[in-house]
Amino acid sequence: MAQRSSLAVPREGPVLALCFLACIATGLELSVNNHAADFSLSTLPGPAIALSCLVQNSSEAEELLWYREDGKVDLKDGNKVNTSNICVSPVTESDNGVTFTCKLARDKSVQVSVVLDVQFPPQLTGEESLQVEEDKDVTLTCNAKSNPQAQTAWYKNNNTLTLQQNRHQLHQTSEVVQLTIKKVQKSDHGTYTCMVKSSLGEGRRDFHLRVEDKKPVFPKEAVIAASVVVTVTVVFGIVARKDKIFKVW
Numbered sequence: 001m002a003q004r005s006s007l008a009v010p011r012e013g014p015v016l017a018l019c020f021l022a023c024i025a026t027g028l029e030l031s032v033n034n035h036a037a038d039f040s041l042s043t044l045p046g047p048a049i050a051l052s053c054l055v056q057n058s059s060e061a062e063e064l065l066w067y068r069e070d071g072k073v074d075l076k077d078g079n080k081v082n083t084s085n086i087c088v089s090p091v092t093e094s095d096n097g098v099t100f101t102c103k104l105a106r107d108k109s110v111q112v113s114v115v116l117d118v119q120f121p122p123q124l125t126g127e128e129s130l131q132v133e134e135d136k137d138v139t140l141t142c143n144a145k146s147n148p149q150a151q152t153a154w155y156k157n158n159n160t161l162t163l164q165q166n167r168h169q170l171h172q173t174s175e176v177v178q179l180t181i182k183k184v185q186k187s188d189h190g191t192y193t194c195m196v197k198s199s200l201g202e203g204r205r206d207f208h209l210r211v212e213d214k215k216p217v218f219p220k221e222a223v224i225a226a227s228v229v230v231t232v233t234v235v236f237g238i239v240a241r242k243d244k245i246f247k248v249w
Contacts, residue, residue, distance in 0.1 A: 029056040030064075032102050042117040048089030051114060053102035055082045063105035069098060082225030093120050096147050111245045122146040122196040132184050135213040142194035142205045145175040150198035152177045157190045186211050 003133055029036055034052050043049050055062045064084040066073035073086055084102065088095060096118035104110035124143055132138040153171060154161040161179075163170070169180040177196070181188055192207040 028062065028101055028104060028107075028110055030104060030110055030112045032056065032114055033057060035112065035114070038113045038115075040115045040117050042119060043091055044090055044092055045118060045120050047091065048087050049091055049116075051086050051100055053084045053087070053112070055104070065103045065105050065108070067103065072077075073100075088116070091116070091118055093096045093118060093145070093147075096120075109121055117147070119147050119200060121198055121201030122150050122203035122237060123235045124194065124196050124205050127206040127208065129208045129210070131210045131212055133212050134186060135183050137182050138184055138209065139178055139180045140192055140194065140209075141176060141178045143175065143197065144172065144194075144196045146196065146198045146200070148198055148200070149174060150196045150202075153195045153197075154179055155193040155195060158193070161192070167228040181209075181231060184209075184211050 014109060030053060032039075032051055033041070036056070041049070051066075053064055053066070055064065061081045063080050064075075064082070065080075066075060066084060066086050075084060075086075079085060086100070088100075095116050097115065099113050099115050101111055101113040123142060123146070130138060130140075143153075144150055153168075154163075161168075167182050169182065171178040171180070177194060179192065179194070188209060189211045190209060194205045194207070196203050
């Protein structure tokens with residue numbers, strides 16, 4: 001009896017075929033402001049910016065979706081098919097780094113994203129007065145937020161501050177710069193200036209530091225002992241004079 005031959009079909013074959021057919025069926029691309037791939041858009045705070053999403057190679061009506069980060073943007077009915085426009089107004093510093101994404105509704109893998117690069121100078125101004133007791137620690141904090149990120153320098157009485165490893169500590173993030181002076185001394189008295197500078201501008205803030213005399217600290221045990229002595233003395237005084245007190249009464 002003749003044996004029937006058969007061809008082995010890989011198990012992943014149908015899945016690959018479906019994916020291939022889906023790509024052929026879609027065959028669409030999107031563009032945002034004439035960019036067919038993800039991009040970064042540089043702008044300044046204030047003026048509004050418009051983002052326009054367009055379906056490429058479309059032969060029928062295609063619905064579009066807009067997202068700000070993970071949140072869906074509400075679109076009017078006349079602003080969803082084949083072309084969709086959104087406006088960011090006004091642009092603020094908080095919009096820096098925010099991602100807007102346009103997606104095809106029936107295949108969300110078809111998408112283009114734009115990251116806002118909002119550029120602004122340091123917004124550092126003003127002055128501050130601080131009083132600190134000798135031998136205490138003090139921290140001077142200034143806002144260094146800017147884009148592009150700024151360089152920071154510290155001055156004391158208009159001269160570059162010489163940092164001492166065991167007495168000065170610097171801490172900096174993308175938004176805040178801090179100078180900590182450990183165990184403040186009388187010689188630390190003066191005006192400290194935080195200077196923040198970027199390619200778009202600069203800012204400064206002055207800190208007028210006044211170092212006060214160290215307050216005397218009495219040992220707790222000594223205070224308690226003194227209180228006990230005073231109390232006992234008063235009691236014995238009353239007992240010793242009780243007869244005279246009673247006679248008066």
